């Protein structure tokens with residue numbers, strides 16, 4: 001595969017990002033917590049958001065279009081048709097559930113595509129650009145509940161603007177600008193620096209905190225869409241088994257496999273009522 005395809009992070013790799021600057025904590029603008037309801041999970045959006053949402057989404061859309069072009073040229077875009085149909089059906093149920101976490105997501109130009117490659121990989125870029133590799137669906141033998149767990153997790157990263165936060169961090173680091181300049185205007189920053197930051201943002205693993213939050217929000221999206229959120233635990237069991245005798249790299253990083261499954265299990269009681277309500281509605 002081309003370098004961009006090759007460099008995309010596996011969905012399951014969870015190393016702590018090296019970009020988190022020590023001084024950044026001092027200068028973060030305070031953002032309100034996501035509105036809470038009686039049921040559902042509780043998460044906060046990242047606070048470091050130097051790059052405007054429109055810029056992030058536009059840059060991501062360009063990267064995504066480039067990736068789709070590469071995949072199409074290789075004859076691996078949206079094949080086989082059954083996988084595309086299945087993924088789009090799952091995504092179509094998950095996407096409308098995101099409004100509690102992002103008011104903007106309704107206006108995004110969502111795209112859902114399959115790349116036929118053996119890689120165990122999936123992602124949702126800022127602005128709702130989803131890709132799932134057939135390797136993920138086939139090698140883990142995912143049923144729809146499990147596929148929803150993974151796609152929900154990836155959509156959660158986009159809703160919580162983790163890519164935007166990471167791009168902001170990458171931009172600060174890559175161009176070495178001082179914080180005040182970055183905060184009060186990006187006019188002096190060229191398109192190439194932004195593109196570079198976007199590349200960093202999609203190729204580096206998310207931080208541990210972002211992974212945990214995406215797990216929680218993913219559970220809720222699946223539950224609200226009528227997919228059994230307990231499937232997330234099975235997904236992680238399958239991921240662990242995939243490595244055979246040699247554990248996959250993600251298992252040796254954070255959050256640890258056991259910690260992650262425990263956190264998911266602890267959150268289940270908050271989302272099971274949503275799942276049961278959604279199922280009742282779907283059956284009627």
Ligand SMILES: [Zn+2]
Nearest residue numbers: 011206211214
């Ligand atoms: Zn993730």
